[in-house]
Amino acid sequence: MTSCLKIARGAAIAWLFLLATGAAFAQAPETKRDKSAKLGKTSEKEPFPFQIEVLETNVRFESNGDSRKEVHTIVRLNDAMGVREFGQLTFDYNRSFQQVEISMARITHANGGTSDVLPSAVTDAPNPAVEKYPAYQDVRVKAVRILGLHEGDSLDYRVITMTTHHPLAPEFWVEHTFDRSGQVQEEHYELNLPGDLNSASMVRSSYTAPVVYTAVPATSFKRTEGESGVRSIFVWKILFDQKLPPSQEVEGSPSPDVIVSSFRNWEDMARKIASVYPQWTELDRMDAAKRLDSMERPPKSPEEKIHAIYAIVSQQLKTADLPVDSMGFRIRPVRDIFESGYATPNEKCFLLSQFARLAYPQTYDVFYVGERKAKEYPRPSAFQHVFVIVTEPNKSTALDPSREVAPFGLIPAQFRGKEVLSLSQHSSDDDIYTWLTLPEGLPFAAFQKVTIAATLGDNGKLTARVKYTLRGDNELLLRVAFHQTPKEKWKDVAGLLALSDGFRGVITTVDVSDPMATKEPFAIEYELTQHKFVDWAKKPVRIPALLPQIGLPDTSAKTSAESIELGTPLDVDTQMTLQLPVGTIAQTPAGTAVERDYATYLSKYVLTGETLSATRRIHFLRREVGADRAADYNAFAQAVQNDQAQYFVLDREAGVRNAAAQ
Secondary structure, eight states, rough: OOGGGGGTTTTOOHHHHHHHOOOOSSSOOOOOOHHHHHOEEEEEETHHHHHEEEEEEEEOTTTSOEEEEEEEEEEOOOOOHHHHSSSSEEEETTTTTTEEEEEEEEEEEESOOOEOOOGGGGGEEOOOGGGGGGTTTEEEEEEEEEOSTTTOOOOEEEEEEEEEESSSTTOOOOOHHHHHOSOEEEEEEEEEEEEOOTTTTTBBOTTSSSSEEESOOSEEEEEEEEEEEEEEEOOOOOOOTOOOOOOOOTTEOOSSSEEEEOSSSSSHHHHHHHSSSSOHHHHHHHHHHHHHHHHSSSSOOHHHHHHHHHHHOOOOOOOSOHHHHTTTOOOOOOOHHHHHTTHHHHHHHHHEEEEHHHTTOOOOEEEOSSSSSGGOOOOOOOOEEEEEEESSSOEEEEEEETTOOOOOOOTTTTTOOOEEEEEEESSSSOOOOOEEOOOOSSSSSEEEEEEEEEEEEESSSSEEEEEEEESHHHHHHHHHHTTSSSGGGHHHHHHHHHHHTOOOOOEEEEEOOOOOOOTOOOEEEEEEEEEEOTTTSSSSSSOOOOOOOOOOOOOOOTTTTTOOOOOOEEEEEEEEEEEEOTTTTOOOOOOEEEESSSSSEEEEEEEEEEEEEEEEEEESSSEEOOGGGGHHHHHHHHHHHHHHTOOEEEEHHHHHHHHHHH
């Protein structure tokens, strides 16, 4: 039996993230073919659906920040799946500072002959992620339909992306990761950069030249000088059987093999981005104060104000879930945002930080970059998420208004305690941008309570009513999942939740508390039926306690020097009652009690008449257990796992015999 409760101590359930994930855009357009070449992996026992025979990328930057990127791809389609994959090519871009040209698309047929794709097959439309948001229609997708493809054909196409007058110009940046899957037979990558770079050390040799980092040494380097000044050209030629250094992963994603950035440091980049943001005018301040005063219950204290401001920005404005840099960090005027009724995460955090200064002057827009290695090379493409940090006299609070249903002060667990780059000046009197730390704790005590009231019929049918009441990380995931799912499909979400907790059956009813009512714990209640839950003909009949398994951190991959991460302190309480058929006799297992200073566990199993009850409660008290106590923790975990593996033994015939004997 697995459980959504497990995700409190480990990785989150994939389906919740799929429901909560928005569209993604690259800084420069990139085809899904490029992504497949980088990331696609297929079993060695089976051929690839398609094989990229040649992948050529040429990138040229000018000293004013303009760039030209040309990608040439020749791909062989091995089966029907490959044909479907390349039936349409799509390229994301922002037309306010980019142009995309599909200069050539040609099919070489396996049975001989070639055919060119006609210009009429090319379409240009707003990205589906912004169709409901007119202000962001510059975020677009250029697509071309490739008709007439068959297995064994080859497709040859070229795409050119021109970037001019980017909002952050003259600064520029790019990153690239080479294929390691074997799906790309030959990859060429060329960087043509302004400035005099040292090909040996790959570091800046003049103040105006960009920094070049590479985990894979360039195949060749040359220095040229012409009308545009000194230029440095790096070329990589990678063959499919060439052994590349292992790709280092940062938070589950491959670290780029090549990074180029003209920013000197993160602070300079923060200043540049801040210069693109609009100035908060006196009129804006007056409008913000007016919005607060016009509320049904105008907030008085600073604490009331910050809660009211957060509710306005997070819930009254629909989130257009665009990546951090998709709009070039430009933010619309304040009144335009409110009149439209929607905003990007950047715009929401900008509004929230400016509003919040009415209550707490020390409020900062901050960007999460990633782990320490990712922070070595400043570039906007490293930004993963934007938050606001509010500094009160005795504490700091992190806010994420882009998640419309996030309770005040609750941000996703993977970001808590991490360093972030402040985009706000450290004080009104200086020009210092600094690294801050997102608070590690929660604004409330985290708990999860699950109650199951079930009935087992004479025919082996199980009917159960399951209720979850949550505060904390799982609460946020489930609020987002139900909020982003149409109400008529809530049964599907509840069905996935039931499945994750080991319940099989048909969901008949679902009742969910309002995901937007974030001041109260989130509650989900559903009823399910499962036919043939037990087969009375089998002897003996054993059933588990109808409770979700409580997940514990796995220590198998830990070294002897690593501490054991328990995560956020959390109280998990699960309770079950099961009404048995008349005359059924049951044997209950013994309960377990284990107590440590980092966690406690208590279980109890009782039979009262023909009603079975089971309770299990675990309370995680600390965030981690020291490496020197690994043996003690493993003993604790083993005791919990052994208890959860116990069964009830049911015997209907014995009950019938006893009744007859009486």
